[in-house]
Amino acid sequence: MVGQVVISGLLAGSLYAMVALGLGLIFGVMRVLNVAHGPILMLGAYTTFWLFHWFGLSPYLSLLVSMPVLFVVGVVLQRLLVRRVVDAPELSSLLLTFGVSIAIVNLAQLTFTSDLRSVEYLTGSFILGPFAFSKARVVACLFAVLITAGAFWFLQKTRLGKALRAVSQSREVAQVCGINVQRIHMLAFGVASALAAAGGSLVAVMVAIQPEMGQVYTFKAFLVIVLGGAGNYPGALLGGLLLGLVEQLSSLFLTTQVNEAVAYILLVLVLLVRPTGLLKGRAS
Amino acid sequence: MAPILELRAVVKRFGGVAAVNGVSLSLERARIYGLIGPNGSGKTTLFNCITGVDQADEGEIRFKGRHIDRLKPHQIFHLGIGRTFQVIRVFPELTALENLLVVTTTGYDEARRRAQELLEFVKLERLAGEFAGNLSYGQQKLVEFIRVLMTDPEMILLDEPAAGVNRTLLNELLDAVRRLRDQGKTVLLVEHDMKVVMGLCETVFVLDHGEKLAEGAPGVIQADERVIEAYFGR
Amino acid sequence: MKRAFLVALAVTLVALAVYPMHATGYGVRTMLQLFMWIALAQSWNLISGLTGYVSFGHVAFFGMGAYTAGILIGKLGWAWPAACLAGGVMAMVLAVVIGWPCLRLKGPYFAIAMLGLNEVLRVIVSYYEGLTGGGNGLSLPTLHASVPIYYAMGLVALAVTALTYRIITSRFGLRLMTIREDEVAAEAMGIDTFRHKLYAFLLSAVGPGIVGGLAARDQGYIEPLSVFPLITTITMIVMALFGGKGTIWGPVLGAVVLFTFQELVWAHFIYLHQLFFGAIIVAVVLLMPRGILGVLQQKYNLPRTI
Numbered sequence: 001m002v003g004q005v006v007i008s009g010l011l012a013g014s015l016y017a018m019v020a021l022g023l024g025l026i027f028g029v030m031r032v033l034n035v036a037h038g039p040i041l042m043l044g045a046y047t048t049f050w051l052f053h054w055f056g057l058s059p060y061l062s063l064l065v066s067m068p069v070l071f072v073v074g075v076v077l078q079r080l081l082v083r084r085v086v087d088a089p090e091l092s093s094l095l096l097t098f099g100v101s102i103a104i105v106n107l108a109q110l111t112f113t114s115d116l117r118s119v120e121y122l123t124g125s126f127i128l129g130p131f132a133f134s135k136a137r138v139v140a141c142l143f144a145v146l147i148t149a150g151a152f153w154f155l156q157k158t159r160l161g162k163a164l165r166a167v168s169q170s171r172e173v174a175q176v177c178g179i180n181v182q183r184i185h186m187l188a189f190g191v192a193s194a195l196a197a198a199g200g201s202l203v204a205v206m207v208a209i210q211p212e213m214g215q216v217y218t219f220k221a222f223l224v225i226v227l228g229g230a231g232n233y234p235g236a237l238l239g240g241l242l243l244g245l246v247e248q249l250s251s252l253f254l255t256t257q258v259n260e261a262v263a264y265i266l267l268v269l270v271l272l273v274r275p276t277g278l279l280k281g282r283a284s
Numbered sequence: 285m286a287p288i289l290e291l292r293a294v295v296k297r298f299g300g301v302a303a304v305n306g307v308s309l310s311l312e313r314a315r316i317y318g319l320i321g322p323n324g325s326g327k328t329t330l331f332n333c334i335t336g337v338d339q340a341d342e343g344e345i346r347f348k349g350r351h352i353d354r355l356k357p358h359q360i361f362h363l364g365i366g367r368t369f370q371v372i373r374v375f376p377e378l379t380a381l382e383n384l385l386v387v388t389t390t391g392y393d394e395a396r397r398r399a400q401e402l403l404e405f406v407k408l409e410r411l412a413g414e415f416a417g418n419l420s421y422g423q424q425k426l427v428e429f430i431r432v433l434m435t436d437p438e439m440i441l442l443d444e445p446a447a448g449v450n451r452t453l454l455n456e457l458l459d460a461v462r463r464l465r466d467q468g469k470t471v472l473l474v475e476h477d478m479k480v481v482m483g484l485c486e487t488v489f490v491l492d493h494g495e496k497l498a499e500g501a502p503g504v505i506q507a508d509e510r511v512i513e514a515y516f517g518r
Numbered sequence: 519m520k521r522a523f524l525v526a527l528a529v530t531l532v533a534l535a536v537y538p539m540h541a542t543g544y545g546v547r548t549m550l551q552l553f554m555w556i557a558l559a560q561s562w563n564l565i566s567g568l569t570g571y572v573s574f575g576h577v578a579f580f581g582m583g584a585y586t587a588g589i590l591i592g593k594l595g596w597a598w599p600a601a602c603l604a605g606g607v608m609a610m611v612l613a614v615v616i617g618w619p620c621l622r623l624k625g626p627y628f629a630i631a632m633l634g635l636n637e638v639l640r641v642i643v644s645y646y647e648g649l650t651g652g653g654n655g656l657s658l659p660t661l662h663a664s665v666p667i668y669y670a671m672g673l674v675a676l677a678v679t680a681l682t683y684r685i686i687t688s689r690f691g692l693r694l695m696t697i698r699e700d701e702v703a704a705e706a707m708g709i710d711t712f713r714h715k716l717y718a719f720l721l722s723a724v725g726p727g728i729v730g731g732l733a734a735r736d737q738g739y740i741e742p743l744s745v746f747p748l749i750t751t752i753t754m755i756v757m758a759l760f761g762g763k764g765t766i767w768g769p770v771l772g773a774v775v776l777f778t779f780q781e782l783v784w785a786h787f788i789y790l791h792q793l794f795f796g797a798i799i800v801a802v803v804l805l806m807p808r809g810i811l812g813v814l815q816q817k818y819n820l821p822r823t824i
Contacts, residue, residue, distance in 0.1 A: 033626050033629070033630065035633070081800060084804055085803065085804075088807070090625050090626045090629075091566075091570055091572050091625070092803050092807055094626065094629050095572070095759070095799055096799070096800055096803045096804070098574070098752075098755075098799065099795075099796040099797070099799030099800040099803065100796065100800060101796070102748075102752055102793075102795060102796040102799075103792070103793050103796030103800070105792065106789075106790065106792035106793035106796065107793060109789065109792075110790070110793070215748075218633070219630075226627070226630070261638045261641055261642065263634075264634045264635070264638045267630070267631060267634065268619050268620060268631055271619075271620075271623050271627050271631065272619050272622060272623070335706060336705075337702065337705075337706065356705065356710075357702075357705040358706075358708045358711070361707060361708035362708050367706055369703065369706075373700050373702070373703035374703075375695070375699040375700060375703070375704075376699060377695065377699055378692060378695060378696065378699070382692050385689060385692065386689060386692045386693055386696055386707070386709070387707045387708060387709075389708075392689070395689075435708065
């Protein structure tokens with residue numbers, strides 16, 4: 001029983017980690033708390049849904065569409081709006097992204113209606129000995145791991161990725177080294193949006209799709225960042241897995257309704273006890 | 285007379301690096317002390333530990349015999365230690381007068397009187413109603429300086445008071461500091477301007493890489509080979 | 519100038535006081551809602567405008583007041599004035615419970631914590647079905663009391679505005695503002711920032727608590743979605759921002775302007791509500807982050823008591 005729960009936790013956690021990495025990138029590079037992260041995930045989910053609905057495109061192939069499209073959306077958002085509040089007090093960037101998020105959700109409600117949608121693609125479970133895992137979850141986890149690994153490869157091994165990490169650490173020094181910080185900001189927002197979109201596409205197969213679905217992911221992504229430490233990219237991974245585990249474990253003892261309350265209390269506890277995260281993050 | 289401020293083997297680490305590595309200091313009342321050292325030697329961190337902005341990882345800090353290492357900044361302030369900051373931190377959207385009033389908890393009228401006094405002391409009475417953010421650099425520096433004096437603290441920590449200040453204003457500030465010492469207050473200042481340090485301070489502490497390198501009268505410190513090495517290298 | 523303003527204010531208050539005698543039931547209920555929004559926006563301003571600690575979950579206090587009053591009226595037969603005051607008290611209790619841990623956090627983390635608050639409360643309300651009626655909601659015995667509630671709402675709006683005035687012109691208010699300006703310097707200057715934030719938070723919860731109770735009484739029915747909706751927090755924020763956060767009359771101005779627009783124009787575009795608000799928030803943050811009165815204040819060097 002416990003083994004099942006642990007693995008379920010890791011499966012869910014991998015998704016959280018990927019989405020949270022995106023949020024973490026924006027925060028690390030620009031010090032902006034992107035409340036609109038969830039709605040972007042939602043757009044990814046809808047992209048997958050419509051592609052499946054109209055063309056029968058496999059949700060996993062739709063990643064090839066949702067990620068680039070929302071990458072561009074992210075870049076545009078940054079260039080037009082977010083850029084102006086990067087150096088403003090945090091209140092401004094919070095409010096701005098908040099405004100953007102509600103606008104996106106409302107647009108979605110208008111265009112897609114609030115009807116619940118779903119993508120019936122991969123049903124059933126893999127049975128492995130005493131364990132049973134939903135196929136959709138396993139595949140989602142595989143993709144999440146792949147994509148996250150790709151993101152890390154990008155961060156560690158490519159020049160752009162290193163530039164991005166440099167800007168995260170010190171904008172001034174990066175500038176002096178000739179890095180075009182503006183471009184890095186746009187890139188970071190784009191990559192983050194792509195990661196969120198991937199999250200959306202992957203969960204599209206597992207949960208009900210509706211315009212407000214992103215909100216809970218925004219919150220959980222924040223929680224992961226807090227757990228792993230702001231600005232600590234590998235920390236986001238561990239934080240995501242930890243959250244997945246805690247959620248699944250708590251579902252053993254509590255009803256799912258109270259699950260969210262658990263996440264919330266966890267957030268507050270961690271913020272109080274170790275505001276720099278469980279790993280070594282940078283204090284904001 | 286017992287020292288007013290005592291630090292014993294204070295250590296403060298950030299990540300793996302010890303910004304302050306076992307520093308012990310002892311300050312007597314009614315004297316002016318200087319704290320110098322190359323960049324990164326831990327001076328501001330030490331200030332932060334004394335005033336509670338950072339918490340020391342090891343060691344003891346006693347003010348008037350009392351442990352203050354676990355107290356919060358506002359508590360330490362009320363015990364009688366005031367400080368200014370390296371980067372000016374006046375409240376920009378409050379007027380100069382309000383910047384001063386905000387610090388006090390005594391009766392409004394009394395606070396107002398004292399604020400007026402202090403503004404006159406530095407010749408800024410005309411600007412009492414001006415938003416602090418609109419004042420010039422030098423004027424803001426003065427406001428920050430007198431703000432610290434509003435509650436008549438026994439000990440004042442000044443973080444680079446001479447930075448960016450013109451000669452005339454600087455001399456006024458230094459005069460003010462001497463007068464404070466004459467009133468019985470203890471002043472500890474971090475400063476890079478050696479002329480200021482040598483001309484003003486009675487005792488100088490030298491920090492290097494988080495450790496106390498030397499301590500003594502300005503003339504002695506100036507001639508100390510280790511100090512010269514720390515600043516200029518071999 | 520000041521006398522003219524006071525006279526105008528007095529005239530307005532008198533007009534509002536006699537309004538119910540000449541107005542239709544619809545008119546009264548509409549104005550009553552306006553008063554409610556004034557109280558809400560003004561209360562949000564107390565914590566977020568003055569201290570800079572953005573509360574994204576402020577509707578929690580509204581909902582708390584609504585449910586407290588609802589339960590007291592519906593299940594225990596209390597009279598609504600007392601029940602609504604109790605709503606205010608319970609909202610304050612909630613403020614302490616949440617504020618105690620959360621206000622220790624730095625600004626952005628506090629905002630995150632408040633974001634999640636909504637959801638958690640909604641979940642808790644659904645959980646304790648027996649008491650709260652859960653998802654099915656809670657019905658109150660019918661009562662036609664629009665006019666008394668009109669006056670009650672008006673009083674709360676007035677009280678919160680007066681409270682804001684008192685705070686902004688006091689040293690307490692100045693200290694709250696230093697938290698917004700530079701919290702580290704404030705602490706170094708002897709200001710117990712935590713305590714100040716907590717007081718401001720408490721004070722900002724009372725208004726929504728009472729008003730929530732009044733709204734519940736007026737509607738006669740409460741359910742989690744109607745008293746904990748994000749749109750309420752959003753609306754509060756937009757109104758305060760638009761009119762000028764950190765000022766006294768800003769939230770009032772914002773409430774009046776946006777509420778009027780809402781009634782006249784957006785009632786026809788009800789589905790575009792959030793979109794408009796989102797766009798306004800973005801526009802205000804980018805173009806005039808201090809809101810209308812804030813901009814005027816800066817430009818014409820107006821006193822802070824605007």
